[in-house]
Amino acid sequence: QKEVEQNSGPLSVPEGAIASLNCTYSDRGSQSFFWYRQYSGKSPELIMSIYSNGDKEDGRFTAQLNKASQYVSLLFRDSQPSDSATYLCAVWGNAGKSTFGDGTTLTVKP
Amino acid sequence: DTEVTQTPKHLVMGMTNKKSLKCEQHMGHRAMYWYKQKAKKPPELMFVYSYEKLSINESVPSRFSPECPNSSLLNLHLHALQPEDSALYLCASSQDSLNQPQHFGDGTRLSIL
Numbered sequence: 001q002k003e004v005e006q007n008s009g010p011l012s013v014p015e016g017a018i019a020s021l022n023c024t025y026s027d028r029g030s031q032s033f034f035w036y037r038q039y040s041g042k043s044p045e046l047i048m049s050i051y052s053n054g055d056k057e058d059g060r061f062t063a064q065l066n067k068a069s070q071y072v073s074l075l076f077r078d079s080q081p082s083d084s085a086t087y088l089c090a091v092w093g094n095a096g097k098s099t100f101g102d103g104t105t106l107t108v109k110p
Numbered sequence: 111d112t113e114v115t116q117t118p119k120h121l122v123m124g125m126t127n128k129k130s131l132k133c134e135q136h137m138g139h140r141a142m143y144w145y146k147q148k149a150k151k152p153p154e155l156m157f158v159y160s161y162e163k164l165s166i167n168e169s170v171p172s173r174f175s176p177e178c179p180n181s182s183l184l185n186l187h188l189h190a191l192q193p194e195d196s197a198l199y200l201c202a203s204s205q206d207s208l209n210q211p212q213h214f215g216d217g218t219r220l221s222i223l
Contacts, residue, residue, distance in 0.1 A: 097166055
């Protein structure tokens with residue numbers, strides 16, 4: 001079992017729709033959770049960080065964390081073509097480092 | 111524009127060359143990282159420096175040698191690399207503890223001939 005797993009892509013949604021990205025992790029002691037966006041040929045860019053159970057909203061983005069289920073998700077409303085990218089889930093755990101999932105590639109079609 | 115600056119942006123080197131990658135941040139961050147990223151794969155952690163001391167080495171081959179001269183600078187010295195070392199090398203920094211979000215530089219795209 002991978003330490004951090006993301007829903008397999010690629011994922012395609014129409015412009016204006018809600019996009020939902022999911023991530024599960026195996027280390028029950030994990031404390032910090034991050035979502036990064038990476039455009040092709042570019043470096044990862046932090047979108048959201050979440051540390052406690054529940055929802056955290058920032059503009060069009062909402063991160064949800066459920067530590068009991070070892071699950072973190074990222075939703076974004078009103079998807080735009082410019083949101084087309086690979087989204088990486090990163091989990092900071094007891095090993096003292098962040099582990100990245102393999103990423104989910106999202107395409108938003110006009 | 112990012113607040114973590116990496117140079118050079120591109121590097122082509124032969125297997126017998128010695129070169130260095132440089133990373134600089136002026137955000138006052140005390141943790142700095144080197145990652146290697148191959149195409150369509152997530153970043154793989156190589157090294158972590160916390161307060162200028164090497165805190166994590168992910169069993170990286172000795173042909174990669176990190177150095178942290180001060181809290182703003184991070185170098186990666188390269189020697190006798192192999193073609194499979196061709197990748198995007200990313201530097202990142204975070205505040206003062208390793209569970210803080212990381213800010214990435216634009217990376218150095220390295221090609222080994």
